[in-house]
Amino acid sequence: MKRTRRTAILPIALLVWTGVAGAKVHVRAHAAKGSRPSATTSAAVAADCNCCCFSQLAFTTGLPDIGATGCSDASGTISGTVVDDGGATLCNLKLGGLYFGGAGVGVPLPLVIPDQGSSITKITSCDAVTGDFILAATTDTDVGGSNPNRSCTAAGVNNPEYPGKPGCLFGAPIPIPNTNSPATSTCVVNRVSVDASGTGNCGDGSSAINVPLLSDIYLTGPTDGLVPCPRCAGPSGSETCQAGPNAGQPCTPADSASLGSAFPTSHDCPPASAAFIGSLPIAFALSSGAPSATSTDLSAQPFVFCGFCGQQFTPSFETPPHPCTADSQCTNGTFPRCRQRNSGAFGQGPARTITENGSPAGVCIGDGATHAARLVSVFCIPASGNGTVDSAADLPGPGAVALPGESQVIAPIPSCTTSTTIGGGTTTSTSIGGGTTTSTSLASSTTSTAVATTTSTSLLPLPTCASATFPACVGQCAGTALCLPVGSACVCQGLP
Structure with a gap:
């Protein structure tokens, strides 16, 4: 088969949002440290499926469906599980819920992940044949509009809301109320610490992206009742910050009030800087696949998902956090043991495997419409160094999240053309102001154009396929020719 391709190198975006996320963990389906994560790669997409003429792709988180709290509860939408050595389910993980800590976690789980969080990455290359694209970070300049630092995915971007804390913001502030110990309630603000990178596919909307984060923790306690992050509330269109340094100032809610009494939150209403503890x-990675983590039994502790160098008998860990998989990696004599704070995951001691199940759009996303998808992650969380917080959250330990939402290619490239030649047939897609036209030709010669670059290819029409039925066109052709649907017939295309 002869295959050539003319593809514009264009930018495209992909979301991600998250709450507290992980440091270093043995996770199947996650990329190794320093590598680019990989989404599912298809062989070839349909001729009319083309994301290469769009410059960005956004993922916006939707409403969670966590049902009742507690591991044994089966209400809501189950997105994953925690199982023991025998495969028995210890905990049902819920869609839109954030889980963290080991067996000793003292915060009721799961926590609610805010909706309406949107983040954007761009594509650095795009293959119109396979539909694969490579993702890179966007800056605030790339995103544009109002508050672009709240949807870009690059490190180093200034945040006027949080002076001295650079990095594009990821989602709205996350309230972590602790009804068991109100004084340990916190507000978490996530920002990008290293430029995002990843991959995606236009044909099925699959994606995988690394977004290293810094999760800023504000120990706010029982502020304004049990509302750890200042709320943005009031009559619609006239909302004001209900607490914090901007109390009484106008604000725009960044999530839905229906999420609970601690919502809506907004970066217009930051927590007090004096409450910041670290x-x-x-090392966060989101995927539309099914990442999982398996615990190991170490000398100091069984059922360890996220090892960090610490002391044998006290919950004291090396600073800065030193991730490990064996005692031999802990070279500081004061912290000689590789361990978590407590064994297991999310209140379950004998936990062996954590799995979250993502889902791609399942259809071509090149039409510019929104498509439902689910991005998930299993990760590690180091100790914060604050004894009160680490005790309540049982850190260091594992974490997991499943984000419902919608992905959408946006910002079309004006007058963008991609052309793919397979054997004797040429398919050309042209985007002008967001509209896309597709044509297929078997003429003796055609001309294809890819963003101001022109090339000519000589084509050879060939006879109909043997034993083929339109439109499936699974039939016999001579030599390296392919049996492909053209018009209303199955035709051999390529050189015999």
Whole structure:
């Protein structure tokens, strides 16, 4: 088969949002540290499926469906599980819920992930034949509009809301109320610490992206009742910050009030800077696949998902956090053991495997419409260094999240053309102001154009396929020719 391609190198975006996320964990389906994560790669997409003429793709989180709290509860939408050595389910993980900590976690789980969080990445290359694209970070300049630092995915971007804390913001502030110990309630603000990178596919909307984060923790306690992050509330269109340094100032809600009494939150209403106690470095990876993590039994502790160098008998860990998989990696004599704070995951001691199940759009996303998808992650969270917070959240330990939402290619490239030649047939897609036209030709010669670059290819029409039925066109052709649907017939295309 002879295949050539003319593809514009264009930018495209992909969301991600998250809450507290992970440091270093043995996770199947996650990329190794320093590598680019990989989404599912298809062989070839339909001729009219083309994302290469769009410059961005956004993912916006939707409303969670966590049902009742508690691991044994089966209400809501189950997105994953925690199982023991025998495969028995210890905990049902819920869609839109954030889980963290080991067996000793003292915060009722799951926490609610805010909706309406949108983030954007761009594509650095795009293959119109396979539909694969490579993702890179966007800056605030790339995104444009109002508050672009709240949807870009690059490190180093200034945040006027949080002076001295650079990095594009990821989602709205996350309230972590602790009804068991109100004084340990916190507000978490996530920002990008290293430029995002990843991959995606236009044909099925699959994606995988690394977004290293710093999760800034504000120990706000029982502020304004049990509302750890200042709310943005009031009559529609006239909302004001209900607490914090901007109390009484106008604001725009960044999530839905229906999420609970601690919502809506907004970066217009930041927590008091005096409540800041530190930042957790999180090596975060989101995927539309099914990442999982398996615990190991170490000398100091069984059922360890997220090892960090610490002391044998006290919950004291090396600073800065030192991730490990064995005691031999802990070279500081004061912290000689590789362990978590407590064994297991999310209140379950004998936890062996954590799995979250993502889902791609399942259809071509090149039409510019919104498509439902689910991005998930299993990760590690280091200790914060604050004894009160670490005790309540049982850190260091594992974390997991499943984000419902919608992905959408946006910002079409004006007058963008991609052309793919397979054997004797040429398919050309042209985007002008967002509209797309597609044509297929078997003429003796055609001309294809890819963003101001022109090339000519000589084509050879060939006879109909043997034993083929339109439109499936699974039939016999001579030599390397392919049996392909053209018009209303199955035709051999290519050189015999």
